[in-house]
Amino acid sequence: MELIVDSSLFDPDYYLRSYPDVRLNGQHPLVHFVEWGWKERRNPHPLFDTDYYLRNNADIANEQINPLLHFLLYGAKEKRNPHPLFDSRYYLEECPEVEKEELNPLVHFIKEGCRAYHNPHPLFDVRFYLEKNPEVAQLEVNPLIHFLEQGWKEGRNPHPAFDLNYYLQQNPDVKQAGVNPLIHFIEHGWKEKRSPHPDFPIGNLESVEAFSHAFVGPSSQFDFMGATQFSLLWSLGLRSYHFLLDFGCGALRAGRFFIQYLQKGRYFGIEPNRWLIEEAIKHQLGLDTIRLKKPVFDHNERFCAEVFGIDFDFILAQSIFSHTGSDLIILALNNFKRSLKDDGLIVCTFMEGEEDFKGSGWIYPEIVRYKPETIHSIAQSAGLFIRRLKWYHPRQSWFLLAKDERRLPDPKVLELLSGIVLYEPEFEEGWKRSKTIIPMLQNLQDQEKNELLNSFSYAQIDPFYIQLDKNHVRRTKNICLIPSEKNRRGGKYSYGEWAHVIGIFQTLIYFNLEKKMANKILDVGCGTGLLAMASEPYIQDGGYYVGLDVSKADIQFCLSHYPHGQFKFIHFDLSNSLYAPDQNSNLRPWPIESHQFDLVTALSVWTHLREEEARFYFKEIRRVLKSQGRAIITFFFLDQIYKESLLRRSFGEQGRFHRTEQGKWVFGDPAYGSEHWRCPQWVKIPEEAIGVDEQGLKELMEEAGLRQLAYYPGNWKEIPGIFFQDIFVFQPE
Structure with missing residues (x-):
């Protein structure tokens, strides 16, 4: 009992308030809990849910071990969760010093963490809750406990992307059941694709931890979309010394690639939803990266790119104009133009359609479409030259805009930009899908194709290349x-x-x-x-x-x-x-x-x-x-992918991704008689390629x-x- 008392995870007042029969029987609350209460799945503290702990830890339930005692002795070290709204792993990522000092994460949160605005769960934002409810802040109570005991009943939202009233309106069964809507969403709702916010089309959320990913698009494509944006801008000439504006940077799905690649202080992001950036920094990039690379962020909602006082080499706006009326597109492009270097590029996406969207303002999460000729007309009205790219996007179309038409790459060079991205092996059908969705150089004759591939150099799309190479510039x-x-x-x-x-x-x-x-x-x-x-x-x-x-x-x-x-x-x-x-x-x-x-x-x-x-x-x-x-x-x-490539080459489909000759990379000869190590026929000595x-x-x-x-x-x-x-x-x- 002494261990439980010292832990602060048994609240006698809470126990008696929650279970009046114990008070009526005149029993000591702690004695009751230790002898009978936990077996009856009664909770010792607002943040320790006995039933939840036993349901999610069958080994403990089967061995009839007091769950609170187990959590104090072993469970916290094993990063087991004591409550649906306390994620031990998440909290330890927020506070690595807690794990380093071998402290109990829940005890730390109760005693210190909540006052330091450390979040107990991806969907409970301590600072947001207190800032939106100043009267609660004045009470100097634990905000999570306040939310659990009365805040949710009063319609106080726990997170910028979770709207309690909206969730209950959309899910009358949850309202009728009288359960905490956030807990319902965490345990059931996300799996059932119930949306937590009017601006949040949840789609196929892979886990609650991917919540911030899904706020900016399908969470299953979070890595894909980040990698493809990095690959596109690099192919268009982005180099580590350039200044980049990532407009609508969201949860840094692309930013986490760019921040690593660019030199210190060269990445700038605009995102009105501050919490998305904060989540990405805490749980993807880390504060060390921020200190090292010094990215700069702004949270204005005015589509203003001039807040940084920087002229940018590249401005990226992915999945922005698919949610805006033409009024905001015109505003944004004019703002972009003022903040773009004379030889800079704007890289953005539109959703093309047969009819133009007639509304105005910010439209989210709905998608809006514009006719291709309208997109070109809007760009021209802003004094920008525009060219459509073939780069693959699962839903939208990529466009390239510039002040100077000469800055737009030659159309034949643009044919090479077809959307080459990472192949992820965990998707069993990934390669089969990629063969059908990634456009190739199908409109070029073989001779033209080979000439382009053989002559293609980054000098064509990076006007600084030759000078840099001569000067041996310093990174x-x-x-x-x-x-x-x-x-x-x-x-x-x-x-x-x-x-x-x-x-x-x-x-x-x-x-x-x-x-x-x-x-x-x-x-x-x-x-x-x-x-x-x-x-x-x-x-x-x-x-x-x-x-x-x-x-x-x-x-x-x-x-x-x-x-x-x-x-x-x-x-x-x-x-x-x-x-x-x-x-x-x-x-x-x-x-x-x-x-x-x-x-x-x-x-x-x-x-x-x-x-x-x-x-x-x-x-x-x-x-x-x-x-x-x-x-x-x-x-x-x-492997099998190699064998498939041999089959494709037998039909003359070579040379699309690299300057290779027919049959050059066929490993048919054993290397020094080895059964599993082979070399091509053209090598003079096996060590040339094994x-x-x-x-x-x-x-x-x-x-x-x-x-x-x-x-x-x-x-x-x-x-x-x-x-x-x-x-x-x-x-x-």
């Missing part, structure tokens, strides 16, 4: 952005391709590192430092990067090119027929201490290793990784004690992909 004050062309390993890679790979791997690194700063990163096969630049933002404040390579020339270049301290480069004396044929041929461990690194990367390394080398050094990855570390490795992976099949990769992982977390197929297979080779993410078993 930060202490590290060069791109080596000169002669020092780029890979030979013909352009400045733009290097910049693209840096951006992609920065994003992958960000999403696979638990910490956002002070990381220790090992880059195997570092070459002339491509991933050193991608790693740089994540090794600040005590972290470091170690590059390892068999090429003496590349290591010497890195030693003279990158600053000492955070960056260390080691020459590894190992023979490789392609890169270092005259060196030591004996397999031996890397000169690296065990369990040292948060991340190991290897870009285009295992595609040049013999099977025995691949097996030996894959085990080395496991040795040097921390227990919760990650490894990002590229392969030529000979692929591994599914069984070979499975054996590799089993021997090393690594498991696969993610797989992003490469565009060498003639499919939509963000990188040429296949990217895998691994974690220790």
